[in-house]
Amino acid sequence: MTAKTAEALADVVAATVEVHDVHKWYGTHRVLDGVDLTVRPGEVTVILGPSGSGKSTLLRVINHLEKPEIGYVSINGEPIGVKRHGDRLKELSERAILTQRGRIGFVFQNFNLFPHLTVLDNVATAPVATGRLGRNEAQALAHELLGRVGLADKTGAYPRQLSGGQQQRVAIARALALRPGVILFDEPTSALDPELVGEVLAVIRDLASSGTTLVIVTHEIGFAREIADRVVFIDNGKIIEQGPPSEVLDNPQHERTRDFLGKVL
Amino acid sequence: MSEPPGATVTLPEAPTADEPPKPLTAQRVLPLRRPGRWLATAVMVVLVAQFVHGLISNPFYQWDRWGYWFLRPTILDGLLITLEVTAYSAVLGLIGGTLIAVARLSKSPVLRAVSWTYVWAFRSIPLIVVLIFLYNFSALYKTLSVGIPFGPAFFSFDESRLATDMVVAVVGLSLNEAAYAAEVVRGGILSVDQGQHEAAAALGLPKGYQFRKIVFPQALRSIIPNYVNQLIGLIKGTSLVFYVSLLDLFGSAQTMGSTYPGDIVPLLLVVTVWYLILTSVVSVVQFYVERYYARGATRSLPPTPLQKLRTGLTVLRARIRREAAV
Numbered sequence: 001m002t003a004k005t006a007e008a009l010a011d012v013v014a015a016t017v018e019v020h021d022v023h024k025w026y027g028t029h030r031v032l033d034g035v036d037l038t039v040r041p042g043e044v045t046v047i048l049g050p051s052g053s054g055k056s057t058l059l060r061v062i063n064h065l066e067k068p069e070i071g072y073v074s075i076n077g078e079p080i081g082v083k084r085h086g087d088r089l090k091e092l093s094e095r096a097i098l099t100q101r102g103r104i105g106f107v108f109q110n111f112n113l114f115p116h117l118t119v120l121d122n123v124a125t126a127p128v129a130t131g132r133l134g135r136n137e138a139q140a141l142a143h144e145l146l147g148r149v150g151l152a153d154k155t156g157a158y159p160r161q162l163s164g165g166q167q168q169r170v171a172i173a174r175a176l177a178l179r180p181g182v183i184l185f186d187e188p189t190s191a192l193d194p195e196l197v198g199e200v201l202a203v204i205r206d207l208a209s210s211g212t213t214l215v216i217v218t219h220e221i222g223f224a225r226e227i228a229d230r231v232v233f234i235d236n237g238k239i240i241e242q243g244p245p246s247e248v249l250d251n252p253q254h255e256r257t258r259d260f261l262g263k264v265l
Numbered sequence: 266m267s268e269p270p271g272a273t274v275t276l277p278e279a280p281t282a283d284e285p286p287k288p289l290t291a292q293r294v295l296p297l298r299r300p301g302r303w304l305a306t307a308v309m310v311v312l313v314a315q316f317v318h319g320l321i322s323n324p325f326y327q328w329d330r331w332g333y334w335f336l337r338p339t340i341l342d343g344l345l346i347t348l349e350v351t352a353y354s355a356v357l358g359l360i361g362g363t364l365i366a367v368a369r370l371s372k373s374p375v376l377r378a379v380s381w382t383y384v385w386a387f388r389s390i391p392l393i394v395v396l397i398f399l400y401n402f403s404a405l406y407k408t409l410s411v412g413i414p415f416g417p418a419f420f421s422f423d424e425s426r427l428a429t430d431m432v433v434a435v436v437g438l439s440l441n442e443a444a445y446a447a448e449v450v451r452g453g454i455l456s457v458d459q460g461q462h463e464a465a466a467a468l469g470l471p472k473g474y475q476f477r478k479i480v481f482p483q484a485l486r487s488i489i490p491n492y493v494n495q496l497i498g499l500i501k502g503t504s505l506v507f508y509v510s511l512l513d514l515f516g517s518a519q520t521m522g523s524t525y526p527g528d529i530v531p532l533l534l535v536v537t538v539w540y541l542i543l544t545s546v547v548s549v550v551q552f553y554v555e556r557y558y559a560r561g562a563t564r565s566l567p568p569t570p571l572q573k574l575r576t577g578l579t580v581l582r583a584r585i586r587r588e589a590a591v
Contacts, residue, residue, distance in 0.1 A: 065466060095472070098469040098472070101469035110460055114465075114479055114561075115483070115561040116562065125468075126469065129470045158560065175468075
């Protein structure tokens, strides 16, 4: 391993995520209705809510895949997709936004691996394309990360030759390759066969214990209870209640939270 | 369909009273009989035989004259022109088409409108009209110059010297080709899953890199078959350059035909066979290019003819060995 790879593998500084009064509309439909949320460094936050409640949209606003109409998100105090200009916010250039996204890992429900690249190249591409590492260093890093998610023997395979669980683990390694301070998971196990869910949750559990900031949208209540430092319940684009799992999951204060938990538990 | 006589199914290895039946795994699966297919095959064989016989025996085709013309230098020169015009136009058309496709998918309404109009215009105007128009272009614009729009010029070209027959032909075909290629490329880009764009954006890959390394290679899988279709049309389309006095394969044959009117039919056959050869070469290349870009898209690559042959032989050998063992 070269010095550069070692540096890239060195512990990442966990990031703070702050969502400031975010509103988002799709046409005339209001998806997010004034969401305020602070995720402290190293904290594992699980977002729960019925489908259509806006939890995926919130996640996509955090890495600016969706532009909020009102409000903004900041990571370590730096606004995402915008910059302060006097007392106003100004849109950032596309290039600057892409650079910011490199510091935010994102794991999709449907993996979205690049099917024409090998597993190794899927993981090694981003560090090379963004100019952080040379080709050899990136590949060494990719080997390292694929080992960490238990896929050291699949480096030469193409994504479609893998099971869903394996693909999602590659996707996690791909997100890790940029050493993000925060990783966002958008229903990472919803597209998996039940017997494959465990292997993906094990990798996420490993990440949670390593101290990276994680924001996870999931329907796995048991998993949420186990790893979450905080559970956030969203309905109709609003945060209804939040707190440690022992409060929100076991002793929900709000009628709608009780309703939802009654249905899924 | 009723069973023809003699087609009653008899099990060759039907167990008899004194011989115990062989285990099922040891028996060969009897193929299903398909009398309809046999009948259709027989009819086809007769028709094909008739056609081939006619081709060979009809003196009208003058195959000896075909042999005389097939490799004549005039014809080969024409073939070379055809290949040159096709190659230039195919490359320029694809580059132009890709740019137009990107413009059509851009967020700028002006770029979208201009590229849409281009495609609309060049798909509407017959190629022959474009070619003859360009042929007379020098009469409309005597000089071409590079400079500040509506301002002073830095360089000027004398149009009549710049626009050789070859240039007119290539420009005309490329303009036409670009319009069709643009639609092929656009369709290819649209066929790439939205999740791929999102994943590339979420990783912060630079915009150009996203297109070149992530989206376009995947788009090629649908672009290639459509573009090859387009390319084959182009190879034949080059025969129109005859009308801007460029002697391509068809043009040479046509010229020879007016000099030797008795040889028109064999000359047309010479041209036909050459076009068949060109299309065949393109199809073979297509197979391997498609196979290359299929990496990752399917769990295993489609076999090459050689691999198919090998697989067939292996299966056959295994079957023979098993039958012998039983």
